[in-house]
Amino acid sequence: MSTYNSAKNRQSETRSSAWAFLLVGCIGFVIILLALLGVIRLPFGTFPLLIMEVMFVIFLVIAGLSFKHAMNMLDDISRENDLETRIRDWAKENLTVDSLTVDVDTSTTEEMKYFMITELIRERIMHAFPEIQESYADELTENFYNELFS
Incomplete structure (x- = not known):
């Protein structure tokens, strides 16, 4: 079993983490916002709700940064594919x-x-x-x- 984690796999993991943070952040942000506006009732006071709202905003920021990092990783995938092509060509001959x-x-x-x-x-x-x-x-x-x- 190989311990190597390819650039494509790392990019995929980063992208899926970004989606998870985005989904949880959006759902949490909307629920807490609705609670702060009085549309729904949650068993928390205003201050804990504000703290949770900040936490979900942080989740959204992490999602954005993760998406940005995943996009930057596309160059790594390209370089890795080029290297693998060169190695495979070399291997055919050697x-x-x-x-x-x-x-x-x-x-x-x-x-x-x-x-x-x-x-x-x-x-x-x-x-x-x-x-x-x-x-x-x-x-x-x-x-x-x-x-x-x-």
Whole structure:
């Protein structure tokens, strides 16, 4: 299981959090506003209602900031997609079954073959693309192994 969280997933999580804050903030703001105006009755005094109203306004501000942050994350998604394209193009040329199994003995167990090959793939990826995160290299290693040896 990979520990890498892609930019697309992070952006999606930020966007869904923004929607949750927006929904709760709007509903709470309207209910408390109706209570302050006397349209509905809640078992609170004016001061606690004002405090709650401020809290729901803060929720709306957080929602706005989260939406803004989610929009800024679109650049990260684009950069990550470009990097993955470059890595996949590189892998087509440099990661072949023959080049990865050249040092593997026929008497080696399947488990050891897996560890030897995945370590070799990971080392090659990290050497060719030193700017990537280790967790991303681990995920790509697993993907390339499965593509080549499944």
